[in-house]
Amino acid sequence: MNDALQQLQQQVADKLFLGHLRIIVVSEDFARQQGMEALSDFLVRHPEVRRTVWVVVSKGSASDLMQTAPPLERVPTVYLMSTLDHAKQLGKLPNDFFGMFVSKVAMRGREPILPYVEVMQKDNVNISGLVMFRRYRMAGTTARPFDIATYMLLSGVQPGGYTMMVQIPGHRETVMWQAYLRKRRITVRIENGRPHFTVRVHLDGNITEKSSEGVNLDDPRVLAAIDDAVGQKLRSNLDAFITLTKALHTEPVGFGEFVRARQPGYWDRYVQTKERWEALYPDVKIDFVITVRTHRVGMKAV
Amino acid sequence: MGVLALSRLAAEAGGSGAPLVTLLGVLVSTGGLRILTKLGTRFPRESIVGYSTRLIGPWCAAVISGVMVLFFAALTALTAREFAEVVVTSVLTRTPVEVTTLTMLLLTALSSRANMTSFAYAHLFYLPFVMPGLLIVVLSTKNGDYLNLLPLIGNAPQVGSFVVGALAISALFQGAFIMAFVIPAMRQPEKAMRSVLWGIGVAGGLYLLIVLATVAVFGAEATREFLWPTLELARMTLLPGEVLERLDAAFLVVWVTAVFTTLYSTYNLTLRAARDLFRMEDHRPFALFLLPYIMLMAMLPTDVVHLYLVMRRRSRTGTIGLGAARGRTDDE
Numbered sequence: 001m002n003d004a005l006q007q008l009q010q011q012v013a014d015k016l017f018l019g020h021l022r023i024i025v026v027s028e029d030f031a032r033q034q035g036m037e038a039l040s041d042f043l044v045r046h047p048e049v050r051r052t053v054w055v056v057v058s059k060g061s062a063s064d065l066m067q068t069a070p071p072l073e074r075v076p077t078v079y080l081m082s083t084l085d086h087a088k089q090l091g092k093l094p095n096d097f098f099g100m101f102v103s104k105v106a107m108r109g110r111e112p113i114l115p116y117v118e119v120m121q122k123d124n125v126n127i128s129g130l131v132m133f134r135r136y137r138m139a140g141t142t143a144r145p146f147d148i149a150t151y152m153l154l155s156g157v158q159p160g161g162y163t164m165m166v167q168i169p170g171h172r173e174t175v176m177w178q179a180y181l182r183k184r185r186i187t188v189r190i191e192n193g194r195p196h197f198t199v200r201v202h203l204d205g206n207i208t209e210k211s212s213e214g215v216n217l218d219d220p221r222v223l224a225a226i227d228d229a230v231g232q233k234l235r236s237n238l239d240a241f242i243t244l245t246k247a248l249h250t251e252p253v254g255f256g257e258f259v260r261a262r263q264p265g266y267w268d269r270y271v272q273t274k275e276r277w278e279a280l281y282p283d284v285k286i287d288f289v290i291t292v293r294t295h296r297v298g299m300k301a302v
Numbered sequence: 303m304g305v306l307a308l309s310r311l312a313a314e315a316g317g318s319g320a321p322l323v324t325l326l327g328v329l330v331s332t333g334g335l336r337i338l339t340k341l342g343t344r345f346p347r348e349s350i351v352g353y354s355t356r357l358i359g360p361w362c363a364a365v366i367s368g369v370m371v372l373f374f375a376a377l378t379a380l381t382a383r384e385f386a387e388v389v390v391t392s393v394l395t396r397t398p399v400e401v402t403t404l405t406m407l408l409l410t411a412l413s414s415r416a417n418m419t420s421f422a423y424a425h426l427f428y429l430p431f432v433m434p435g436l437l438i439v440v441l442s443t444k445n446g447d448y449l450n451l452l453p454l455i456g457n458a459p460q461v462g463s464f465v466v467g468a469l470a471i472s473a474l475f476q477g478a479f480i481m482a483f484v485i486p487a488m489r490q491p492e493k494a495m496r497s498v499l500w501g502i503g504v505a506g507g508l509y510l511l512i513v514l515a516t517v518a519v520f521g522a523e524a525t526r527e528f529l530w531p532t533l534e535l536a537r538m539t540l541l542p543g544e545v546l547e548r549l550d551a552a553f554l555v556v557w558v559t560a561v562f563t564t565l566y567s568t569y570n571l572t573l574r575a576a577r578d579l580f581r582m583e584d585h586r587p588f589a590l591f592l593l594p595y596i597m598l599m600a601m602l603p604t605d606v607v608h609l610y611l612v613m614r615r616r617s618r619t620g621t622i623g624l625g626a627a628r629g630r631t632d633d634e
Contacts, residue, residue, distance in 0.1 A: 044527070047392040050548055051538045099445075099538045106523035254449075261318070261452035268458040 001042040018048040023081050024055045024098070025062040025117075031131060031138035036101075040136065044102060051099035054084050057131040057138065059118035068119050080125060084115060087127055091161025091180075094130075094152050105136060108274045109256020109267075113151065116141050132250045134278065139250040143240070149179075150241040153201060153234075154253045156184045160203065166229040168215055168222060175217075176209035177230050177294070188258045190266050195259050197286045203234065206296040217297050227292040238288050246282040255284065304384060305560065306530035307610070308474065308509060309516035313525040315467020319456025320522060323464055324513045327471025328506035332499070335478055339498045342482055346491035350482035351578035367579045373620060374572040375592065377476060378565055379599035380613050382406050385561045387606050388530060393554060403600050410565040411593045414573055415586045418487040421570060428563050432508055434556045438549055439515040442539040446518030456522070473617035474509070477567045478502065483574045529606075569596075 009016050026039070036055075043049045058065040069076035087093035096104075096113055104112035116129040129142040130151055142148065149162035160179030167174045181204040188197050207217065207226070215222060245251060256277040260267045271277050312320035312327075338350075345353040351370075354363040386402035394402065413424065478501065485494050516531045519538060528534045536553035546552065570585075572592065577585040603609035 047395065051534065052540065052548070099534075102527075103520045103524040106527060107521045108523060257449050260457060261449045264453040264455075264457050272458070 001039050018046060019050070021049055021053055023077060023084070024053060025058050025065050025080075026055060026114075027058050027060070027062040028116075028131075028138065030062070031057050031114075031133075035135070035137035036105075036133070037136040040098075040102060040105070043098060049098075051097070051102075053098045054081065054115070055098045055101060056080075056084070056115045056117045059116065059128065064119050065117060065125060068123055068125055070123050080117075083125060083127070091152070091157075091159040093127060093148065094155060094157045104254075105133070107254070107257060108272075109251070109258070109260045109277055110254035111135075111139075111250045111252050111278075113252045130252070132245065132248060132252050134248075134250050135274070139248045140244075143244055144237075146237055147241055147244070150237045151252060153182045153184060153203070154199070154238070154241070156182065158182060160205065163208065164230065164233060166226060166233055169225045169229055171215045173215045174211045175207050175226060177205050177226065178208050179203045179205040181205075186255070186258050188255070188262050190263055191285075193270075194280075195255070195263065195266065195284050197255055197258070197284065198289060199238075199286060200289045200291075201234070201238070202291045202293075203230065204293055204295055205230070206298065207294060208298060213302075216302050217300075218302050223294050223297075227294055230292045230294075231290045234290055234292065235288055238290075242286055249278050249282065251278060251281050255286070256281070304381065304474070304564070305509065305512065306384075306388060306532045306557070308471070309513045309525050309531040309535075310528060311470050312467060312513050313517060313522045313531070315463050315470070316459065317456035317522040318451055318517065319454060319459055319464070320517045320525070321451065321510060321514050322454060322456070323467040324471055324510050326464065326468035327474070328502065328509065330468055330472035331475035331478065331506070332502050334472070335475070335481065335498050335502060336495070338479065339481055339485070339494050342485035343491050343494050346488070347486055349486050349574065349578050351575055352486075364579065367575055371572055371575045371579060373616075374479070374568050374575065375596055376599055376616055377620070378407075378410070378568040378572060379596045380603075380609070380616060381561065381565055381568065382410075382596075383600040383603060383609055384613065385558075385565075386600075387609060388533070389554075391606075392533065392550070400601065404597060406561065406565060407593060407597055407600070409562065410569045411589050413566060414569050414589045418484065421566070422484070422487075424566065425563055428559050431556050431559045432504070434552060435508055435512070435560075438536050438539055438553060439511045441541065441549075442515050442519050442535050445538060446515060447521075448518060450518050450521040451514065470614070470617060471509070473620055475502065475505070476617070476620050477564050477571070478505075480567045480571050483571060572596075 005016060024039075024043075026036070043053075065080070067076055069079040073079040084093060088095050093115060094113070096115070101112040101114065104110050111133050113130045113132055115127055116131045118126055118128050120126045127148075129145070130148055131141050132139050142151070146162065146164065149160075152160075158181065160182045163176050163178040165174050165176055183202040185200040186197055187200075188195050190196070210217065217223065245253070256271070256274075259271065259277075271280065308324070309320065312323045316323035341353070342350070345356075351363065351367045354366060357363075358366075382403050383399075385406055386399045389402050390397060390399050416424075478498075481494065481498055485491050488494060512532055512535070516535050517525055519535060520528070520531065525531045533550055533553065536550040537548050539549045540546070541549065573585040573588045576588050576592070603612050
């Protein structure tokens, strides 16, 4: 990494200054084959580099992503950066900047994640998911758009920002339901020599859209049914996410940290290392207790 | 070793039990300082060199005092060098390390010519400068996770490593030995104990908060990987509203004053111990006389890794040495 920068310095007149570095783009191939180890080491050692710099993984080559910007934007980097910053503020992306990556990669019961960004047609970019790691090497990406929300819910990141479409039970109509607050509480106990997690998940949200007049939202039973439907959808999302991470042998949520922190006796005796925790992870049981509450329906009465 | 490496020491010794290690270290220092202060209030008109002559005989006392002079001279030198290494690594990368070291030592030497009253007022003046340290701790809690602080005694805790860590942290308070020379200058020496407890309460409390914040934000594992975790904490922390996106520059400014007061104390300690050892009236002639030797000592470590090795050895000998001296003087 340092060598690359030296090469670059040979080609530019002014001294390179990394204090204003705001975003680093790494291609998927690099993250999979080289891994982030050397890059991360360089960045931690360097006194100018901010800990709050974004590191993102691009689908395809990194240079394509860095050149992408809508015609009105003068500096492509600033466009990319503000895309990420705004996504974070809207609750659509966890605040996992470089410093977080460094902390999580060192933790024994948790793996880091980075945003996965791809170039769409027409000069714009899309945050299409999260890249999951095993230590410094990319293990895979999240499969579906909603997986970012699921990850954020499981990690307890605020604010909630995702919208989901649910069908009202017993009706043909659908509503759009937007979460604004996430809560999660994870407890762990040891059963038959294996950690058993109970994840209590709670979502607060609002209804933002209804597909037709066929159903009246002014009915508490309808709202309760919507809450149920949201909960069911959430459950399938959570299960899918856990299945995916188990298949990849990577653990971005940090269940292992709960074992380390809450059941130190078990951890010290049977786990101790990240490798062993990840070998154990596919066999642990994770139960969900889901509650959902719809608070508001917008400025329309029915 | 200063506050910058504090959390690393604690996390190396205790993992997530780092705050507990720190607390133990503070308690150990409190114990040691209480003995020292008690002794000092028993001989309110004399410094430690004076009353040790009466307690353990002139020869023994001279040897111990001589070692003390050397010891605190080394402490001053290493503190100055550590300061210079941090500055050269993080901000003034093109400044030779000799220049930063010498600037700081020169400043200390010149201000050390002042009398005890000015010495005390200088410390009082710099006291409010701990506030930005507190600010960083408070602001950084946003990124913190209490899970990183559990279990409170650390994973796979080992008594041995806890004790070593606690002693290493108590060594950070070695500069407080200056009390042995402050007491004779006090108007009401009987109040010495109260001021000592206050002092260690403020300093120890801040240390504990810094370790808590650092480990909560980074986790014990990553804290071990940073050379100066406290500085990293300042780099991670944003001022709300993104007025300042990194606080490390602001932190370093404040930290210079902290280093200065430390150097000021240990340098004075060296000078006053030397004065009493050679039975001179005034400590001032030593101020510039000792400077080249301390500068030389500061330049002896070859690199930053070597520096920390030397510092660790020095702090260990110091803890054992000072502990033994306190024990011995207290017995007799």
